[in-house]
Amino acid sequence: MNTIISYHELVGIEKQNLQRGMNYRCSKGHSVFLMSTRTNAPYDDEIAADGRILIYEGHDSDKRYSENPKKDDQPRFFPSGKLTDNGKFEKAALDFKNNKREAEIVRVYEKIKDGIWSFNGVFKLMDSYQKQVEGRTVFKFILQLTDEKIEGLKEAKELKEDARLIPSEVKAQVWKRDKGMCVQCGSKEHLHFDHILPYSKGGTSRDVRNIQLLCAKHNLQKSDKII
Numbered sequence: 001m002n003t004i005i006s007y008h009e010l011v012g013i014e015k016q017n018l019q020r021g022m023n024y025r026c027s028k029g030h031s032v033f034l035m036s037t038r039t040n041a042p043y044d045d046e047i048a049a050d051g052r053i054l055i056y057e058g059h060d061s062d063k064r065y066s067e068n069p070k071k072d073d074q075p076r077f078f079p080s081g082k083l084t085d086n087g088k089f090e091k092a093a094l095d096f097k098n099n100k101r102e103a104e105i106v107r108v109y110e111k112i113k114d115g116i117w118s119f120n121g122v123f124k125l126m127d128s129y130q131k132q133v134e135g136r137t138v139f140k141f142i143l144q145l146t147d148e149k150i151e152g153l154k155e156a157k158e159l160k161e162d163a164r165l166i167p168s169e170v171k172a173q174v175w176k177r178d179k180g181m182c183v184q185c186g187s188k189e190h191l192h193f194d195h196i197l198p199y200s201k202g203g204t205s206r207d208v209r210n211i212q213l214l215c216a217k218h219n220l221q222k223s224d225k226i227i
């Protein structure tokens, strides 16, 4: 959760170069969503329920099939009739809702800047709906954060009830303010976004003043004190 990794590490964990934002079953047993913290990020992803729910927006038509992907409805099918990623995730969500399958497991990574990513957690795909936005139809996917860890990633130690998504703009500002370094020692290794006052003790994820960059060592020292 909120662990910072290089793109190289991301490729190592997922064992592939991910080129698209939505990757249905790109690995055995799970899918991957990529998000962006850029202020002009192409999709409107939202965080709800105090950071335990992510509402991820579906993706536009490929430029090969649409002259203006931002104006056209987000597609469920390719012209060939095959499901797009929107269509595949929608089917997974609806089948789960209708008790036809288990929830699809989705790992979510977010790009902080070139080469720098945050692992946002392992989610379950709970639901999907379509929404009218500025005269066109977009897909929305509702994902619920789980407490699952992933193999091969050294995650920050945090209080269990503290696992929360930090909004993109907060991450981007904190990264800039702390200059991509641990605020205690200046290390650039094994960083993560840390809640200064833990969520479970009334701290918030929404205020940049309550989030800081810490390395693994200083995270551990801090969490030992809190627990």
Ligand SMILES: [Zn+2]
Binding pocket: 182, 183, 184, 185, 186, 187, 214, 215, 216, 217, 218
């Ligand atoms: Zn440190």
